[in-house]
Amino acid sequence: MNSVVKGWFSEISDELWPGQCFSLKVTKVLHEEKSEFQDIKIVETETYGRVLLLDNVIQCTERDEFAYQELISMIPICAHPNPEKVLIVGGGDGGVAREVVKHPKVCKVHQVEIDGRVVDLSKEFLPFMACGFDSPKMNLTIGDGFEFMKNHKEEFDVIITDSSDPIGPAVSLFQEPYFQLMKNALRPGGIICSQGSSFWIDAQHVKETMDACGQHFKNVSYAMAMVPSYPCGSIGFVIGCLDKKSKLSEPVHKFTTEEVDKLGFRYYTSDVHKAAFVLPRFAEKALGLC
C-alpha cells in the first residue's frame, strides 16, 4: 500500500505508526522523482488539494498545512521579545518561510534546506507555500543545516527546524549534538522550535527529544497543533529557550483579532498560542511536565 494503488495513497509505516494508516484519494500524480536525498511525489487529491510526499510520507496538504506552518513559526517568534533574525532549517516547501516573514519584527530570515529539488518542485507545483521564498527578507541556502550552523555563532534570535520524521536522513535533527549546535548559533535569549512528533504516536520518543534539548536549554516546553493529515491527527513542537525565566506559553507580542486577520492567519491567535501548551494529563506525565 506504500504508493498510489487503485487511486488511493496509503501512508503505512511499520516503524513509526504500526497498525494504523491514513489514506487519501489521489486524482492525479503531478510529479514523481528520486532526488539525491529522497523520493519526492506531488499528487492532486480529491479533498485535500495538492499534497507533498517525501519517501511516501505526507509532508503537507493544501487543505491543512497552514495549521502546522503557523504554529511552528509563530509560537517561538511571538514568545521572543525581539525576533529580528530567524533561521529555518529544512522547510523546503516554503510554508514556514511564508509564515515567518509575516511577523513585523522579523527583519532577516536565513533558510537552509538540504534538498534543492524540494524547493524547485514546490515553486513549480505548490506556489501557495513557495510564495514564502519571494520575500525580500529571505536568504535561501541549499545545503546542510549542521554545516551552516557551525559557521554561524550567536547570530539568530529564533531557529525553527521544519524536518521530516525521525527516521532516515532527519534522525540527527532530534538528537543532542544538533541542540548544542543550535544553542551556539543563538543570540542571548534565543528560542528554538523543532518539529517534535506527537505523543499520541510515541510519547517515549518525544520525551527523548525533549531530554536531548534539555541538555543545552534549561527552559524546555512542548506545544501541539491539530493537523488532520498527520498520523493521529496532530503534531507537536519541542521548544527550548536560553532564558530560564521566559514563559514560552505566553506570547510577548499579542496580535489583535484585526492583526490576525490582516496577516492572514487561519489557525494562530494569541489564545491558540497559550492553549497549544495545555496537554492531556497522560501526556503531561509521559513527557515529565508535572
Added chain:
Amino acid sequence: MNSVVKGWFSEISDELWPGQCFSLKVTKVLHEEKSEFQDIKIVETETYGRVLLLDNVIQCTERDEFAYQELISMIPICAHPNPEKVLIVGGGDGGVAREVVKHPKVCKVHQVEIDGRVVDLSKEFLPFMACGFDSPKMNLTIGDGFEFMKNHKEEFDVIITDSSDPIGPAVSLFQEPYFQLMKNALRPGGIICSQGSSFWIDAQHVKETMDACGQHFKNVSYAMAMVPSYPCGSIGFVIGCLDKKSKLSEPVHKFTTEEVDKLGFRYYTSDVHKAAFVLPRFAEKALGLC
C-alpha cells in the same frame, strides 16, 4: 474497503468524509452481528486494542476512547455548579457512564440507549467501558431517548448525548426538535453537551447543529478533543446552557492535580477544560463565534 480486507479495517464514507480513510490492522474479529438497529462489530487490533464498530464506523478504541468520554462528560458536569442528576442519551458502550459517575456531586444517572445489544456486547467484550454500568448511581433504560424525555420534564441538571454520526438513525439528535426536548427536560440552569462532529470535516454541519441548539439555548458553545482514531483526529461537542451568564469554558468545580489522578482521568484537567474551547481562527469564523 468497508469491512476487514487483508487484515485491515478501512473506514470509508463518501458521505461524511469523502476522499480520506483511516485504517486499523485487525488481528481478530471478536464478534459480528446485525441488531435491530445496526451492524455491530467488535475487533481486536494490533495497536489500538479492542474497537467497537457500528455500521462500519469506529465508535471507540481501547487506546484513545478516554479522550472522548472524559471530555464529553466532564465539560458539562464541571461547568455546572450542582450537577446532581445527569441523563445520558446513547453511549451504549458504557464509557460515558464510567466517567459521569466519577464526579462526587453526581448522585443519580439515567441512561437511555436504543440498542440493548450494544450494551450486552460491551459487557461481554469491552469491560473497560461497560464497568460504567456497575455504579449504584446508574439507571439504564433500553429505549428511545426522544420518548424518554417526553415523560421527564425539568428533571436533569446535565444531559449528555453520546450519539453516532449525523447520518442514518442518529441524524435527529443533531436537529432542532431534539434540542427543544432537552430544554424541557432540564432543570433551571441546566447544561447539555452533544457529540458535535469536527469542524475539520464539515464546519457547515457543526454550525447548523449549533444553530439548532441556539433556537432553544441562549448560551451555546463548542469545545474540542483530540481523538486519533476519529476522522481528522479530533471531535467536538456542542454545549448549551439555559443560564445566559454561565461561562461554559470555566469549570465551576476545579479539580486539583491530586483529584485528577485519584479519579483516574487521563485527559481531563481544569486547564484542558478551558483550552478545549480555544479554536483555530478559521473555526471561530466558520462557527460564528467571533
